[in-house]
Amino acid sequence: MAYVCTSIRLFLVQVLILVSKCKAEVPAVIVFGDSSVDSGNNNQIPTMARSNFEPYGRDFLGGRPTGRFSNGRIASDFVSEAFGLKPTVPAFLDPMYNISDFASGVCFASAGTGYDNATSNVMGVIPLWREVEYYKDYQKKLKEYAGEEKANEIIREALYLVSIGTNDFLENYYIFPDRQSQFTIRQYEDFLIGIARNFIQDLYGLGARKIALAGLPPMGCLPLERATNIMEFHGCVEEYNNLALEFNGKLEGLVAKLNEELPGLNMEFADVYNIFLQIIRRPSTYGMEVVEVGCCGTGTFEMSYLCDPQSPFTCTDANKYVFWDAFHPSEKTSQIISNHLFKKGLAKFL
Numbered sequence: 001m002a003y004v005c006t007s008i009r010l011f012l013v014q015v016l017i018l019v020s021k022c023k024a025e026v027p028a029v030i031v032f033g034d035s036s037v038d039s040g041n042n043n044q045i046p047t048m049a050r051s052n053f054e055p056y057g058r059d060f061l062g063g064r065p066t067g068r069f070s071n072g073r074i075a076s077d078f079v080s081e082a083f084g085l086k087p088t089v090p091a092f093l094d095p096m097y098n099i100s101d102f103a104s105g106v107c108f109a110s111a112g113t114g115y116d117n118a119t120s121n122v123m124g125v126i127p128l129w130r131e132v133e134y135y136k137d138y139q140k141k142l143k144e145y146a147g148e149e150k151a152n153e154i155i156r157e158a159l160y161l162v163s164i165g166t167n168d169f170l171e172n173y174y175i176f177p178d179r180q181s182q183f184t185i186r187q188y189e190d191f192l193i194g195i196a197r198n199f200i201q202d203l204y205g206l207g208a209r210k211i212a213l214a215g216l217p218p219m220g221c222l223p224l225e226r227a228t229n230i231m232e233f234h235g236c237v238e239e240y241n242n243l244a245l246e247f248n249g250k251l252e253g254l255v256a257k258l259n260e261e262l263p264g265l266n267m268e269f270a271d272v273y274n275i276f277l278q279i280i281r282r283p284s285t286y287g288m289e290v291v292e293v294g295c296c297g298t299g300t301f302e303m304s305y306l307c308d309p310q311s312p313f314t315c316t317d318a319n320k321y322v323f324w325d326a327f328h329p330s331e332k333t334s335q336i337i338s339n340h341l342f343k344k345g346l347a348k349f350l
């Protein structure tokens with residue numbers, strides 16, 4: 001009996017050591033990107049690309065709109081939670097938080113931005129290069145707060161989550177003539193891949209080692225794109241889905257190359273596309289019902305300020321909807337995607 005107890009105790013101690021070791025291995029989640037992961041930075045800049053008002057956030061902790069483009073939490077929040085960190089990742093520009101919060105997770109993302117500077121100009125939001133400048137500020141503050149050694153450990157061991165690119169195509173290339181007159185779509189993809197490469201090299205140069213680069217979603221299935229797709233009777237726009245797949249292939253190739261070129265880099269391509277499409281094709285498998293339109297308003301064009309708190313059309317249960325507004329997934333979809341990505345790859349960073 002005593003022997004059994006001792007070995008159980010030993011076992012428990014080992015589990016505890018394992019658990020604490022796991023926790024120490026990803027001390028923070030550091031987020032770059034667009035509205036798929038912006039937790040409120042745009043609230044602090046003059047832009048129309050905002051969502052810090054009702055009905056956004058109605059299922060968030062305390063029913064509070066935060067600037068997340070969701071009825072509740074977004075993918076980066078669920079990833080942070082999966083790593084045993086905070087259930088939400090605070091926005092760097094949000095004055096409600098300071099470096100003691102940011103030490104275990106921080107978000108530099110800005111809704112409406114893209115790899116391309118011209119994309120961030122469309123809505124006057126934070127360009128990707130400036131997200132990196134904010135990250136440099138963060139490093140300074142972290143060193144003052146935690147000390148050089150501890151700060152360097154956080155910087156090295158943190159998971160960097162990057163989710164960006166949809167707007168370069170849907171808000172920029174296909175809307176405005178500038179980039180179309182300069183680049184074919186293939187050339188534009190390669191232009192963006194070049195920017196992605198420089199961006200990752202910059203992060204690596206600043207000390208990042210564990211990076212998850214999310215690919216594009218099936219962007220032809222976003223309600224806004226469906227609504228304008230008269231040709232295919234409001235089905236998914238195959239051209240945009242194929243483009244997303246092609247671009248994702250290039251991102252995946254970039255990830256493989258950078259892992260070879262940069263010693264100590266541990267980078268992962270996070271395939272959002274396939275799990276997202278699976279949810280869209282078989283929503284009932286995931287407990288959802290509505291795929292073609294978002295919950296907010298008519299669900300066909302509303303997002304940001306067009307998502308009207310007074311709209312009589314807004315759904316009552318967003319958990320039944322794959323999309324919250326015409327462009328962004330519901331909290332439930334974000335949760336399913338994040339948990340899937342965690343199990344399929346991100347967990348290796350633990």
Ligand SMILES: *[C@@H]1O[C@H](CO)[C@@H](O)[C@H](O)[C@H]1NC(C)=O
Nearest residue numbers: 096097098099100101144145
């Ligand atoms: C951060 O904010 C908390 C609560 O608002 C405060 O107690 C703490 O002193 C602040 N820390 C720093 C480093 O400014």
Ligand SMILES: *[C@@H]1O[C@H](CO)[C@@H](O)[C@H](O)[C@H]1NC(C)=O
Nearest residue numbers: 115116117118127129194195
């Ligand atoms: C984007 O703008 C920044 C700041 O002006 C500049 O340093 C950078 O080279 C630009 N990126 C591209 C790809 O043109």
